[in-house]
Amino acid sequence: MDFILQPWPWFISGPLIAFVLFLFFYFGKNFGVSTNLETMCTIAGAGKVSDYFKKDWKERDWALVFLIGLVIGGFITANYLSNSVTIDLNPKTVQELADLGFTNAGDTFVPNEIFRIENMLTLKGFAVLLIAGILIGFGTRYAGGCTSGHAITGLSSLQLPSLIAVIGFFIGGLLMTWFLFPLIFG
């Protein structure tokens, strides 16, 4: 039981993610999460504005059920399967984040500096969250997939578009982390 309560090492986690991929295909579906953002837009009524969203979302009801499962899985782990959150970060990372104004890096899953409730009430705090979301939504749909669809499913099935997409993920991620963070938070 103690092992379950501790954070899991990468060589356990990675193969377990592959096991999730296996079950998706075994149940006759493809592994990918970001298509659900389109389904959610369809449910919210986006089909009235654009034909792109005129789809029968009921064909993807199983995927929405999966999303509900993700929320429940997060809840169960947070409340019953963890003894502490502390993330074993590289001390250099902790120091660099402190220099950027992010204190106590690794004591929680996400930094208070971005995910504090009060941030939703400030223009900058709200804008950071909303813009990050817009970039995620627009980017995954334009690229045709996210980490699960491109980086894991696409790369492992040796698809060239996924390799290009993953290179893009890194160009964007490096730009944000190395150049834009100091401008946004510095």
Added chain:
Amino acid sequence: MKNLKFLLLGVFFGIVLTKSEAISWYRIYEMFKFQSFHMYGIIGSAVAVSMVLMYFFKNGTIKDYLGNQITIKEKKKGFIKTLVGGTIFGLGWALAGACPAPIFVLIGHGIFPIMIVLIGAMLGTFIYGLLSNKLPN
């Protein structure tokens, strides 16, 4: 209920993503700073094991639960769309420290402000839908 298995699969994936710390903003930051092997190990080993699975899917050794051949959807081709789209996604991934699946897992953790990221992601998807005919491939 025919979708129960997908509910359980979601629960399991939510647990794995939490216990692996892949839902942590800090782990994503550390990855893009090349200061830890952790995320590379997770994604790398997931891809490596999946490659073996894909081999058995393609040659028909592993069939789906109904006994049908498993087919892997071909990703749409297009250099500009995958590279530019990927770059835009990467910017958001690093800023929010979460890709689509972890967004939902973090809701379960009670991180309420991640809902703004989710609303943003739906908005971004909506903007893409409006522009999809006009964007270069």
